[in-house]
Amino acid sequence: xxxxxxxxxxxxxxxxxxxxxxxxxxxxxxxxxxxxxxxxxxxxxxxxxxxxxxxxxxxxxxxxxxxxxxxxxxxxxxxxxxxxxxxxxxxxxxxxxxxxxxxxxxxxxxxxxxxxxxxxxxxxxxxxxxxxxxxxxxxxxxxxxxxxxxxxxxxxxxxxxxxxxxxxxxxxxxxxxxxxxxxxxxxxxxxxxxxxxxxxxxxxxxxxxxxxxxxxxxxxxxxxxxxxxxxxxxxxxxxxxxxxxxxx
Amino acid sequence: xxxxxxxxxxxxxxxxxxxxxxxxxxxxxxxxxxxxxxxxxxxxxxxxxxxxxxxxxxxxxxxxxxxxxxxxxxxxxxxxxxxxxxxxxxxxxxxxxxxxxxxxxxxxxxxxxxxxxxxxxxxxxxxxxxxxxxxxxxxxxxxxxxxxxxxxxxxxxxxxxxxxxxxxxxxxxxxxxxxxxxxxxxxxxxxxxxxxxxxxxxxxxxxxxxxxxxxxxxxxxxxxxxxxxxxxxxxxxxxxxxxxxxxxxxxxxxxxxxxxxxxxxxxxxxxxxxxxxxxxxxxxxxxxxxxxxxxxxxxxxxxxxxxxxxxxxxxxxxxxxxxxxxxxxxxxxxxxxxxxxxxx
Numbered sequence: 285x286x287x288x289x290x291x292x293x294x295x296x297x298x299x300x301x302x303x304x305x306x307x308x309x310x311x312x313x314x315x316x317x318x319x320x321x322x323x324x325x326x327x328x329x330x331x332x333x334x335x336x337x338x339x340x341x342x343x344x345x346x347x348x349x350x351x352x353x354x355x356x357x358x359x360x361x362x363x364x365x366x367x368x369x370x371x372x373x374x375x376x377x378x379x380x381x382x383x384x385x386x387x388x389x390x391x392x393x394x395x396x397x398x399x400x401x402x403x404x405x406x407x408x409x410x411x412x413x414x415x416x417x418x419x420x421x422x423x424x425x426x427x428x429x430x431x432x433x434x435x436x437x438x439x440x441x442x443x444x445x446x447x448x449x450x451x452x453x454x455x456x457x458x459x460x461x462x463x464x465x466x467x468x469x470x471x472x473x474x475x476x477x478x479x480x481x482x483x484x485x486x487x488x489x490x491x492x493x494x495x496x497x498x499x500x501x502x503x504x505x506x507x508x509x510x511x512x513x514x515x516x517x518x519x520x521x522x523x524x525x526x527x528x529x530x531x532x
Numbered sequence: 533x534x535x536x537x538x539x540x541x542x543x544x545x546x547x548x549x550x551x552x553x554x555x556x557x558x559x560x561x562x563x564x565x566x567x568x569x570x571x572x573x574x575x576x577x578x579x580x581x582x583x584x585x586x587x588x589x590x591x592x593x594x595x596x597x598x599x600x601x602x603x604x605x606x607x608x609x610x611x612x613x614x615x616x617x618x619x620x621x622x623x624x625x626x627x628x629x630x631x632x633x634x635x636x637x638x639x640x641x642x643x644x645x646x647x648x649x650x651x652x653x654x655x656x657x658x659x660x661x662x663x664x665x666x667x668x669x670x671x672x673x674x675x676x677x678x679x680x681x682x683x684x685x686x687x688x689x690x691x692x693x694x695x696x697x698x699x700x701x702x703x704x705x706x707x708x709x710x711x712x713x714x715x716x717x718x719x720x721x722x723x724x725x726x727x728x729x730x731x732x733x734x735x736x737x738x739x740x741x742x743x744x745x746x747x748x749x750x751x752x753x754x755x756x757x758x759x760x761x762x763x764x765x766x767x768x769x770x771x772x773x774x775x776x777x778x779x780x781x782x783x784x785x786x787x788x789x790x791x792x793x794x795x796x797x798x799x800x801x802x803x804x805x806x807x808x809x810x811x812x813x814x815x816x817x818x819x820x821x822x823x824x825x826x827x828x829x830x831x832x833x834x835x836x837x838x839x840x841x842x843x844x845x846x847x848x849x850x851x852x853x854x855x856x857x858x859x860x861x862x863x864x865x866x867x868x869x870x871x872x873x874x875x876x
Contacts, residue, residue, distance in 0.1 A: 333838050335834055336830065336834065356837075356843070357834065357837040357838055357843075358837045358838075358840050358841060358842050358843065358846075360838075361837070361838055361839055361840035362840040367838060372835070373831045373832055373834075373835040375832045375835065375836070375850070375853065376853065376857055377852070377853025377854065377856050377857035377860070378836075378849050378850070378853045383836070383839070383841075383849070386841055386845065386849070387836075387839040387840050387841055390839075390840040390841045390842060390845070391840045394840065426853070427835075443839060447839065447840065
């Protein structure tokens, strides 16, 4: 499904952030990426999506055999990649629902499907908003405009639910969420997840992984994945931190 | 003042101050060479016929006027239309000039509610100039707005002289999309306590078009408010300028004034000039000004395209949102409806 090989990327001043990432994600899997601040976790999602602030120095990223790095950003999204950043951008003046509909129709257009009708979209939107226990306030506001941190994260998962991506890369989706909101968002992700899809979660805490059971847990440090394991690894990290891990 | 007298006074005044030049602070950013001097100052035949006799507002002081664009319609013997709106009346009105030169006098009574849309005279000539004298009595609420279509009018001046009494509100909102050169000049006198003037103007320009705003807000009473908010979306070789002055007189305590100009340059060759001038003669006031200029927000662009929206569509969404956001704070009114409709 998603295959990342020896991915290296740097920022404008030449500082290399990713120093050779290798990650294989198969359908039905949930991968959790943990690691100290500044290790490159957020950069990884942005580089995969093609953020212009980063330069790919080497390596490859393939989704179902297609080279993502050769695609435009919108093409990567429409091919089935979704990223949720740590601090979702506010776009005042762009209505949230209109934006969602345009994004969905862009994907349908890319895949050769007709645009979704108003009634069908309304029904889809209502269904997903109900799943995430979101009220009508989200409809009329600008994208993420004036949302609290938790509301933004919930809105990100709404987008994920509507766009139905193959691989979702969720960067610290649990930050800013209270206990109830964490449960709702995690349930939403579990509901969206299926044997044909995959999720990569970036998190600092075990609490999200109590709700979303990871298949694999990886430790990213200094731009490289230095350790991989099962769900028990997250528990050990929660107890002992990162200092015990020896970098190769 | 009889009508012939005002025409000849205006002509004399133009001859005294001369044609606009770049070293005149009222015309610093305007491409003055584009003003067709011959047709602008040819008064011989124009003054041969008398205008309708009208009552000229007492605030209308031709001999002290410094702005060429304010004098031109009078000097050209423009037909003067007077509209009196009685105390407490509510009225929606359209104003459309039938000739190149127009003069409108509006006397708005106490506590009246007025929505005034100014329509373009679409007849194509070399130069058009309109003047509006607006007297707003106590407690009146007035909105003045226009959204010019992308017409081919080569050169257009619109001058507003607004005098506001206590607790009156004037909301001035406009969209400029013309292909020619336009200049809007406003002199607003906040003469009564609690008076409020609010301006929102949007320029959407491309090609070689240019749009220029010159405002002077006179805070002449305590507790008055003025808000100036301009946004520019400039493409091609388009040029916009904003020259906004705020004058706060002594003893005008609790004055609030803000001026903000946001510009997005969509091309390498587009440009904007902004000149805020604050003359404050009292301590207990809050006056701010700000100016931003840049390209479309890169993070917002990335966010939209990372959701699958093609870059061209994302760009259009951001441009539209930047434009519409300017008018969202307006109260629900014909102006808000019309201006947002134009931007759809």
